[in-house]
Amino acid sequence: MEDDFWHALDTLVTNSWLVIDRPRGSAHPRYPDNIYPLDYGYLDGTSTTDQQGIDVWVGSLPEKTLTAIILTVDLLKRDSEPKFLLGCTTDEKQQILALHNHGNQSAILIERAPSAQ
Numbered sequence: 519m520e521d522d523f524w525h526a527l528d529t530l531v532t533n534s535w536l537v538i539d540r541p542r543g544s545a546h547p548r549y550p551d552n553i554y555p556l557d558y559g560y561l562d563g564t565s566t567t568d569q570q571g572i573d574v575w576v577g578s579l580p581e582k583t584l585t586a587i588i589l590t591v592d593l594l595k596r597d598s599e600p601k602f603l604l605g606c607t608t609d610e611k612q613q614i615l616a617l618h619n620h621g622n623q624s625a626i627l628i629e630r631a632p633s634a635q
Contacts, residue, residue: 519582524630527602528583530561531561531584533580534561534562534571535561535562535563535574536538536561536604537559537560537571538559538576539558539616540558540559541554542554542555542557544583548607555613555617556575556578556613556614557575558576559573559574559576560572560574566600567597568597570624571603572600572601572602573599574602574603574604575601575603575606575610575614576600576604576606577604577607577611579606582627583604583624584602584604585603585604585605585632586606586628586630587600587628588600588603588615588625588626588627588628589626589628590610590622590624591624593623594622594635595622611627612627
């Protein structure tokens with residue numbers, strides 16, 4: 519069953535156009551003190567609770583396969599949504615998780631088993 523889940527996510531990723539709208543090193547549009555440590559964007563043609571594309575972090579590994587998912591909860595906005603991590607190293611996963619675990623936000627990292635990648 520777990521393989522089916524990751525396969526379904528892989529299908530979303532491979533059948534969607536990845537749009538990077540916040541490149542590594544850029545500032546958040548509403549919170550200029552928040553600098554993006556990795557490329558950040560979304561999968562065009564998909565949607566989540568905010569009616570926007572599924573958010574994606576893109577790491578430094580050469581293969582941009584889905585390595586993990588972060589599930590977030592934002593108590594201020596009163597929503598929850600997934601963030602896909604493509605080609606992220608262990609350190610990058612932890613960095614992104616820490617970024618989503620501050621203030622009114624809480625997050626959990628769900629890592630994909632290496633054999634399923």
